[in-house]
Amino acid sequence: LVTKSPIKRKTTTGKVLITPVPFGEIDDKPLRLLEEHNISYMINPIGRRLREDELVEIIREYEALIAGTEPITAHVLQHAHNLRLIARVGVGLDNIDLNFARERGIAITYTPDAPSPAIADLTIAQMLAALRYTHAADRDMRKGVWRSRTGRSLSGCTIGVIGVGRTGRHVIRHLHSWDPIRILANDLVVDDELAKVLDFVWADKETIYRQADIITLHVPLTPQTRNMIGTKELAMMKEEAILINTSRGGVVNEVALVDTLRKRPSFIAAIDVFENEPYSGEMTSLENCLLTCHMGSATRDCRLRMEIEAVREVIHYFTGQPFINEVPEYEYRMQIVK
């Protein structure tokens, strides 16, 4: 394990473990910020997402964890004797046992706003790619096949947006540049004012499954959303429906999805997130599935903003200032309610 020492070397051991890969590579500003505050850190020595057993072994000494999507389970937390802060780089909290962490007096912060624009971009990219078969055309041409496929225009479509949080709202704003477009949305909280401002119609999930040409998911993974889209829901969807998942893998049941993609060649899915990542399952051999590798937030400006926001929370911890984005109460409750 290589421990990076701070510039001023006032502290002798690492205080912060940084697990996301990459980190500080686009721009070293996040690391410089830590160094300027004499906060020593260690960057993930394995260079990929840590497994639970690896994290258990490494985490013991650290007071703060700048966290990615690795499993921060009760088991891990039981070995994190010095841990007082988890600063999540990102917005999803399904990998952290929030309530167990709280019991052990560990504060948790996240970066809720930073990833949304980048995730929305990937979502629109995959909608258009799926409507126009651009991936298939590129593949064909590399095999020497010139075969134009007739797709569909985004304008005129009915779009179902499930989850109207930060990312869902960004997606809706982009979609309106394709007027006329019909946007049906669903969320736990029905806010009529929001629907008016963003120009969409609230609908129940079944209406969305049955009526939408494109269905896009922007929900967190919680006990209520796990397997939200299964065999029954997929069967309700239009013959030529497009399903986009840039949220979390467990929200769509993968066995049911693979079965649907196999049986219905006109049904298209664009999947960025998987139950187990890295993913190498059956979808990788299906023509009607567009694959990306959990890269919703993978833009330079978005990553940098997320990294700096997480680092700021760590600095606030060590300098005794209040946190900027502590994980709100409802995130804790959502992990309990079934």
Next chain:
Amino acid sequence: LVTKSPIKRKTTTGKVLITPVPFGEIDDKPLRLLEEHNISYMINPIGRRLREDELVEIIREYEALIAGTEPITAHVLQHAHNLRLIARVGVGLDNIDLNFARERGIAITYTPDAPSPAIADLTIAQMLAALRYTHAADRDMRKGVWRSRTGRSLSGCTIGVIGVGRTGRHVIRHLHSWDPIRILANDLVVDDELAKVLDFVWADKETIYRQADIITLHVPLTPQTRNMIGTKELAMMKEEAILINTSRGGVVNEVALVDTLRKRPSFIAAIDVFENEPYSGEMTSLENCLLTCHMGSATRDCRLRMEIEAVREVIHYFTGQPFINEVPEYEYRMQIVK
């Protein structure tokens, strides 16, 4: 050659040759419209874009041609003894010798508005794909490689739009949903009112080449635009520039582009149109090139609208009504001026 007979069979020989492939396949309404007017037609018997020699052989007897992108040269027109109307399905006229056709008393119509929304969709699709490496991720995953690439957000980019006609305007309207975004545009005619309404800045081409993160071309192929983007222009572009061409192949010099793509791995091109189509050249082996096969207008609604508009012109010809979209005078002039 199979000649489709009209339902009422009042005419015994085909009067109209339909060359675009496919035609009337998404919806047979365009063919039904011809049949309802007792206008007999023959659909392209070869099933792909006709070569000049093939067209010479076939065209002789026909009075009207519903045309695609096949070469309608002086040589072809010399053999088109009965031809009185070319109804182009689409907007590009570079495949037709307009002035020679006029000399022979042949009217020419086109469908200028129909393709723009679909071409704009493909343009935005390829911008986002290039910014996020989605094609590369899909290819990787199918080879069992899970490798997230850090891309760029569209918001915050400087976009250079060359050609602010129907398609360029559609593209600009979509781009504004990614505010903050900086749009530099260039056209033959500088209209300050248009720049105000669409919220862009007029710039000369060199400024665009040097400053834009993404350059997108929406010009016709004319003597002035042929080879508009060559070695010199490519050399001005940013190290990580993205060049999108959904206009016409000859606008970008392919030898210069291939050379640039080979030498500059961070430079990305998304190319839909080629000097010679079907294309099977060197670009098909380059990782930093996204390929599609001249499918800008290939959406069902757009194709159907184009087909119906072309058919309407043919009906107007046979029923003695004025044309709806006769090719305007400046299109003829542009083919002469060098």
